[in-house]
Amino acid sequence: MRHLLDTTDLSVNEINEIIALADDIIANKKKYAKLCEGKKLATLFFEPSTRTRLSFEAAMLELGGSVLGFSEAKSSSASKGETVEDTIRVVSCYADIIAMRHPVEGAPKVASYTSLVPVINAGDGGHSHPTQTMTDLLTIHREKGSFEDLTIGLCGDLKFGRTVHSLVKAMSRYKNIKFVLISPKELSVPDYIKSDYLDANGIPYTEVEKMDEVMPQLDILYMTRVQRERFFSEDEYLKHKDAFILDLKKLENAKSDLTVMHPLPRVNEIAREVDADPRAKYFEQAMNGKYIRMALIITLLRWAGELA
Ligand code: NCD
Secondary structure (H helix, E strand, O other): OOOEHHHHHHHHHHHHHHHHHHHHHHHHHHOOOOOOOOEEEEEEEEEOOOOHHHHHHHHHOOOOOOEEEEHHHOHHHHHHHHOOHHHHHHHHHOEEEEEEEEEOOOHHHHHHHHHHOOEEEEOOOOOOOOOHHHHHHOOOOOOOOOOEEEEEEOOOOOOOOOHHHHHHHOOOOOOOEEEEOOOOHHHOOHHHHHHHHHHOOOEEEEEOOHHHHHHHOOEEEEEEOOOOOHHHOHHHHHHHHHOOOOOOOHHOEEEEEEOEEEEEEOOEEOOOHHHHHHHHOHHHHHHHHHHHHHHHHHHHHOOOOOOO
16 A cells, blocks of 8 residues: 655656646646546544645545545544544545644654555644645646756745655755755754755755845745744744745845745745735645645555556
């Protein structure tokens, strides 16, 4: 049984196939409207979500399937003390595929041990978020036409931002990629990401605390929210919450074909005035989230022998 727990569970070839499938879904929506008839997706969200949960549900509905699940831990038996293993074992009797989000790092992996159906990690604590990364890859591919020869700026909370961790892992496998890591020192990328993915793959990177001077180099600027819920103290959060605010002034020195991305939700790190700039792609990115999840549901159900 294949699950999707981290981006690196997929080979580069598999990623290309899933991206191609998502492109085909975008171009030929009708062709896929009944593909998952009779199939059920369970969305088990032990942590808040708007885009990830609803785009998963919209994806399954657009494939002709149905959805069940819960959107907060307190409305599930987790509030009675049930373990993740037991919850998943039971839900896997009711659904053909499960997307789960959990505040504990590694919880989806634990879930995969007892599940009878494919488990998709929809975000585990500060660890990883592979379906957001697939969304990001689809967006990069549609904007840039390839995954090579790109200088990628990652800006904001690079310590707790799980989407950043998964994106670095994924992009470290392509040719001529450079990262510019823009964050306060206290919120820099975890050491294991630097050693096991950047250094191990010989990917050049620089770490800076200001975005202005690096702006002209960037092909992609990936903004992130300071992850309030993962800080040990509110004071620490308050110290960093306004660390970076992207506005039109800051974009003056940027390339004309820069792609500005953000996994959303945004708090204040991108000024509203940027939304109208043609380089702002975060709402397209959110839309791509639905299409890539359609492609992922199809792929995992096929691997499980549930779809032709
Ligand atoms: C992200 C997440 O949950 O990690 N949101 C999302 O899924 N699009 C980013 C965030 O919460 O900041």
